Amino acid sequence: MPTVTASSLLGREVVDRSGERVGAVHDIVVRRRDDGGYEMAGFVVGRSALAGRFGYGATLAPPTPLHGLLAWLRRHERYLPWEDVADIGEEVIRASVASADLTPAWRAEPR
Template sequence: MPTIRVSDLLGRPVFDNHGDNLGKVQDVVVRHTPEGRYEVLGLIAGHSAVAGRFGYGGSLEPPTPLRPILHWLRRHERYLRWEGIEDLGDDAIRVSVESAELTREWREDTRG
């Protein structure tokens, strides 16, 4: 498999298996393996990355007063498991599932 840079993925449009637009890639979820490598677990797609840029993209719990606002800002985000990526085309990324099956949460993705 060719090397893929995070910068090549960020901002790329994402479509589900019916052609519905899921937004653009806002972030890449990785984990550090015991062997010292980094493994891509999935992508975060959506229409805005404001909450994630504040550090509240799923790994950090926001303070109580900000929780409803940040939840609202993240309402269009979807977590795309790497195994569900069907095509990393030059113009867009296509996933093998429909948008209704996708969730915002990726913290539970603890493979390995």
């Protein structure tokens, strides 16, 4: 399997199992393994990444006046777990699940 870099995945289109467009990859979620290494956990996908580019995601809460606005900006964001990735093609990432089955946001997984 050829080496794939994170930067080559960002912006790549994501489709669900029926070929329906889910959005583009806006962020890559990794988790630390017990041995100190890292592994891919999944992708944050959606129409826009503006709120995420401000740094506000599942682990960083926005200031109270901006909470509603940033939540609205992230309303189309979905989390595609690594185990639900069927194929990473040259231009498209295919999910093995329907877009309706993707959760609205990722959360840090308890260890």
